[in-house]
Amino acid sequence: MPVPPQPTRAELAILRVLWQLGPSTVRRVHESLRDTQDKDTGYTTVLKLLQNMTEKGLVQRDESERTHVYEAALSQKRTQRDLLRDLMDRAFGGSASTVVAQALSMKRASAEELAEIRKLLDEHERRGK
Template structure:
């Protein structure tokens, strides 16, 4: 199984994981149909990617029936945390503050999002 330190999904694998996180369990056909809504993809390409993901420990496969059913073997939260930490280290010199300033400077946050960010900042200040 993949551990937090070895979670290294490619962009295409992340697209498949997003579908599996949303659906829970899905066949290759179901995943493929979801992918087709946003991009051109061949069924055999989707199948091969999912087989590779199984070998890497990113997905689990139930092959007890003719149609194999897949589910994510890594949690969305752990994957997000791992990839975010990797991005902070590699793109922002290890500074989460630089990431936040870049994100807020380039995208308009709603009033609700800003309020939630302020609550997080207040909690961080109070806990230090």
């Protein structure tokens, strides 16, 4: 399992919990999901998902205690990058600028976000110089 496969929708939702809470038990993940999510997922469903994800290498499991503790195997950044890369290739012909253009066209690109983006761009340019 050199490179784990991309997470599915449900798996990504779980990863988000793990990134936010850090290493957690099934119960904690389940409850956090219940809070955040609109949909109501059963306990054993979350357990099964986490078992699958362990199998795939998406998470690491500490089973030294009776109650296992799960932790994301890859960083949030890394996963975001992989997912965005994939979408960029499949839907945007690999063009980063088109991605940015679409991102800007969304309502959520608020004023603060625009300033943030410009800052990123400056930094990136300075570094590339």
